Amino acid sequence: MINGLSIGSVYALMAVGYSLIYSLLSFTNFAHAVAVTAGAYVSCYLFMYTQPNLLLGLVASLLGGALVSVLIEILVYRNMLMKRNSKKLYLMIAGWGISTVAENLIIIFISSISQFYPSELTSMGSIQLLGSSIGKVDVIILVLSILSMAALQSYISFSRDGLAIRGASHNLQYASLMGVNTDTLLIKVFAIAGVLAGIAGLFMGIKYTAYPTLGSVMTNKAFISAVLGGLGSLPGAIAGAFLLGVIEVFVAGYISSALRDMISFGILILVLIVRPSGLMGKSSEDKA
Amino acid sequence: MTIINAYWTGIITQTGIMLIAIIGVSLLTGFTGIFSMGHAGFMCVGAYVSALLVKSCGLPIWVGILCGMAASMLFGLLIGLPTLRLRGDYFLIASIGIGEAIRLIVENTYDLTGGSTGMMDIGRFTSLPVVLLLDVLVIIFAVRFLKSKFGRNCVAIREDETAAIAMGIDVYRTKVLVFIISCALVALSGALLGHYLNYVNPKIFNARKSSELIMTVIMGGSGSLTGSILAGLVLTPLPEFLRTESAQEWRMAIYGILIVLIIMFRPNGLMGNKELTIAGIKRFFQRIRLLPASRKSAKGKE
Numbered sequence: 090m091i092n093g094l095s096i097g098s099v100y101a102l103m104a105v106g107y108s109l110i111y112s113l114l115s116f117t118n119f120a121h122a123v124a125v126t127a128g129a130y131v132s133c134y135l136f137m138y139t140q141p142n143l144l145l146g147l148v149a150s151l152l153g154g155a156l157v158s159v160l161i162e163i164l165v166y167r168n169m170l171m172k173r174n175s176k177k178l179y180l181m182i183a184g185w186g187i188s189t190v191a192e193n194l195i196i197i198f199i200s201s202i203s204q205f206y207p208s209e210l211t212s213m214g215s216i217q218l219l220g221s222s223i224g225k226v227d228v229i230i231l232v233l234s235i236l237s238m239a240a241l242q243s244y245i246s247f248s249r250d251g252l253a254i255r256g257a258s259h260n261l262q263y264a265s266l267m268g269v270n271t272d273t274l275l276i277k278v279f280a281i282a283g284v285l286a287g288i289a290g291l292f293m294g295i296k297y298t299a300y301p302t303l304g305s306v307m308t309n310k311a312f313i314s315a316v317l318g319g320l321g322s323l324p325g326a327i328a329g330a331f332l333l334g335v336i337e338v339f340v341a342g343y344i345s346s347a348l349r350d351m352i353s354f355g356i357l358i359l360v361l362i363v364r365p366s367g368l369m370g371k372s373s374e375d376k377a
Numbered sequence: 378m379t380i381i382n383a384y385w386t387g388i389i390t391q392t393g394i395m396l397i398a399i400i401g402v403s404l405l406t407g408f409t410g411i412f413s414m415g416h417a418g419f420m421c422v423g424a425y426v427s428a429l430l431v432k433s434c435g436l437p438i439w440v441g442i443l444c445g446m447a448a449s450m451l452f453g454l455l456i457g458l459p460t461l462r463l464r465g466d467y468f469l470i471a472s473i474g475i476g477e478a479i480r481l482i483v484e485n486t487y488d489l490t491g492g493s494t495g496m497m498d499i500g501r502f503t504s505l506p507v508v509l510l511l512d513v514l515v516i517i518f519a520v521r522f523l524k525s526k527f528g529r530n531c532v533a534i535r536e537d538e539t540a541a542i543a544m545g546i547d548v549y550r551t552k553v554l555v556f557i558i559s560c561a562l563v564a565l566s567g568a569l570l571g572h573y574l575n576y577v578n579p580k581i582f583n584a585r586k587s588s589e590l591i592m593t594v595i596m597g598g599s600g601s602l603t604g605s606i607l608a609g610l611v612l613t614p615l616p617e618f619l620r621t622e623s624a625q626e627w628r629m630a631i632y633g634i635l636i637v638l639i640i641m642f643r644p645n646g647l648m649g650n651k652e653l654t655i656a657g658i659k660r661f662f663q664r665i666r667l668l669p670a671s672r673k674s675a676k677g678k679e
Contacts, residue, residue, distance in 0.1 A: 117466045178465045183640045190633035193626040354474025362459050
């Protein structure tokens with residue numbers, strides 16, 4: 090259960106990034122995976138040279154993820170968003186192209202083999218709680234993920250930028266008419282999504298290992314979570330992610346681990362057919 | 378004929394086999410605008426159904442291949458009916474799931490399919506003349522299809538779905554139809570590949586294969602059959618000539634960069650909507666007149 094919740098919390102970190110960008114630009118950012126992988130590799134390499142320190146890794150992954158995410162926005166998406174006629178599907182294909190490039194460059198320049206994190210982080214032992222043993226890693230991941238999501242929620246609810254983001258999620262054009270600089274706003278949003286993705290990458294790296302397709306494997310799950318909760322809705326994304334994480338752990342534990350991924354995609358298709366707006370989505374007008 | 382030795386025959390045959398799959402994806406992605414990232418899964422269905430029927434039931438190989446195509450079409454119908462109602466980006470994610478699910482099923486039904494080790498001795502059938510003949514047939518079919526009412530409906534859907542609906546085109550039905558056709562073509566390609574290698578393995582049909590197919594079509598030109606064919610002819614044998622270390626990864630990385638650049642600056646692909654045939658300028662101009670006409674009619678419906 091705790092294992093499911095901790096996986097779910099990492100899915101949530103990524104799903105929130107998807108939903109945030111979707112709510113502003115209504116397209117699915119396939120390059121999100123790159124930021125996750127970057128987060129995993131940055132801290133992995135950092136730990137090779139320094140003492141394994143979770144806090145240090147967190148900062149490094151967060152910066153790495155944000156940097157990658159913002160670079161992609163400036164270099165690729167910005168140009169495409171300028172052109173009024175470019176379809177949303179083209180943005181997605183571009184994002185997918187970017188993640189293909191990144192995966193293969195990692196294989197070429199680093200290795201296709203999994204990079205292991207130092208054992209101080211991966212096996213911290215377990216604690217006994219209510220008669221069952223729970224990995225310390227899972228608890229730390231769960232707590233830190235919830236903290237970062239709480240930070241994001243308060244940022245969006247209370248800061249001036251948060252107001253702009255909330256406004257822009259209703260209508261980007263109107264927000265820019267109201268004096269919001271949408272260019273810098275988009276950079277900020279991509280940076281936030283990148284920060285969360287970087288943290289998620291670090292956690293995934295600790296929990297599994299860092300490997301080239303880590304990002305795309307995990308962000309597929311995050312996308313399913315975001316759809317499950319309703320794309321564009323942040324609380325929905327978080328709820329969907331926790332739900333998916335728990336379901337996956339139970340399926341893997343009680344039925345078969347080979348079925349896990351199939352069940353996840355099955356859930357996606359089922360949700361899209363039955364209730365395309367997801368658990369907490371706003372409208373299903375143009376989704377199906 | 379010492380120039381065409383076994384090595385070259387092999388390369389040409391494999392290119393010919395891939396060309397069938399590329400045409401299948403071109404009809405779906407290039408002309409109808411549906412991006413499916415799971416088409417290697419349907420290749421897999423074709424290859425495995427044919428392999429199983431030939432090996433365990435002793436059917437002639439060509440019957441096996443036809444059954445593989447039929448199975449893939451049926452499978453495509455079952456999957457297409459619910460998922461093709463979805464909007465583009467949702468369908469894309471769903472199709473990744475479908476492709477991976479097919480591969481996982483094959484890998485986990487060890488008794489039937491041999492799991493991840495694959496199946497040996499499934500019978501050789503594919504030879505260069507057969508592949509070339511089938512290529513010609515498939516190309517003729519694709520050209521005829523695109524000139525038909527359904528083909529023109531597909532282009533209309535790609536250009537503007539709402540306008541297509543307004544003109545009375547049954548968008549959903551057309552999408553399902555073209556999806557099934559492309560499933561049949563990639564299944565044919567998959568089955569031919571299986572009976573060429575005399576061996577099938579789920580790893581041959583992984584997500585990278587799907588990516589390669591769709592990338593080739595985008596690079597060739599999303600509205601151009603000849604563009605896709607040319608891209609297929611150039612890109613499929615390319616790794617044979619670039620046998621350096623990690624050539625496969627470099628190739629995919631460069632493809633990715635090209636895709637991003639093409640989508641950014643020339644979203645219709647290198648050939649755009651233009652067709653190019655060696656049959657001469659006459660047909661070339663005919664085709665040019667044909668395609669903008671159908672595009673114009675699609676635009677006029679807005």
